[in-house]
Amino acid sequence: MRTAKARRTPPPSGLIIVDKPAEWTSHDVVGKMRGIAGTRKVGHAGTLDPMATGVLVVGVEKATRLLGHLALTEKVYDATIRLGVSTNTDDAEGETVAATPAGHIPDEDVRKGIAALTGEITQVPPQVSAIKVNGERAYKLARAGEEVELAARPVTVYGFEVTAIRREGDVVDIDAVITCSSGTYIRALARDLGNGLGVGGHLTRLRRTRVGPYTIESARTIDQLAEECAILPMADAVAAAFPRRDVTEEEARLVAHGGRLPAEGLGSGPIGVFAPDGTLLALVEERGRTARPLAVFVP
Structure with missing residues (x-):
């Protein structure tokens, strides 16, 4: 005689604030959290590239319906931009396509270039991005060798604060805290800053420290969540955001x-x-x- 399997009690609906590790895709995090939370109803708000770390807002059960609205909120990043080297992905994961000595550029010019990329600007997304072109993701077309024409789009950079400028030979590394609207590509800011200074540039480090009201201080690593799956209740999540x-x-x-x-x-x-x-x-x-x-x- 077959016995019926006991139904697993679904977890409470709410948000999990994950500190995404490097080399994981946002989809990797969702897959892991499905196992930890014990439900297939898991999604995320706002994609982080594999290279990036930091705040990834994950929704469980009914909270997946909040994610599209949360993805539109303001975000804050800690970033490092390298001037003097361009890559085909605009970040350190791509292949170098050009190298131009940047050591001669004075700090004042760097800050002027950053000022030009602050406020309401238009930005062409990176060739390797998830934007769809004729039904296909741009990164798939780019990796197949096709030239992808992406339209410039308006974004807002509320703050672009330089915290350090470091020089080593022909390259200049700039540490910055960037506060921006949804849809802003930090990789594209690095590219455009370098191009504006005539030496090219790319992103070498990116850590998201805030999405809307959810900060890195409230985020938990995958290992921490495996020990205790902390879910922010729906009512608290909405009241905060x-x-x-x-x-x-x-x-x-x-x-x-x-x-x-x-x-x-x-x-x-x-x-x-x-x-x-x-x-x-x-x-x-x-x-x-x-x-x-x-x-x-x-x-």
Whole structure:
């Protein structure tokens, strides 16, 4: 007689703030976290290249529906840019395509070049990127030897603070803290800084230290999470990342059924809606005089 397998209790819905190790893809992290969290319903907000380390926001169960909204928030990086060497990927994982002595460039010119890349700018993504061109990822086309034409796109670099300039022979290494909008390629900033100075450049180190409100101090390594899988509850995650709106019982019933609320002027981005008892009900977005649901989380 066959016995029925006991159903595994799914983990609570929430976010896991991972300190991604070097040489792992973001997909590698998701695969590992599926095993640690004990569920297939795992995703991530905002991809990090294999070379990069630092904050990767992972969603579990219902929190996967938050990820697209969290991916649009401000990010902070610690980076090192090398002037004098260009690569085909704009980072240290690529092949060198040009080398031009950069040791003669004064610090003042470096800082002027950085100032030109601060604020609202347009940026051409790296050839080796995940952007789709005619249905294919740009990096696949580039690695197949095709020249990929990628359109420039607007991004915002809120801060580009130099913390050190180091010189060794013909190369100049610049350590910087960069605060930027979603969709900004730090590799492209390194490339454009070097090209603007006439010597080429690429990224040699990248560590993401913040995604929205989630910082490296709250991140856990894969080994730490394997010992204790710390999941930030959905309500706490939303309250930290988005404006909060507390509603009445009547309004809560309306939102739970996908209904709209009157707008309260809380901004154009997602707003977390909470029931009188503190339960997270939904994310809504204000359009004109109404707040319409983006995602409803109650049964």
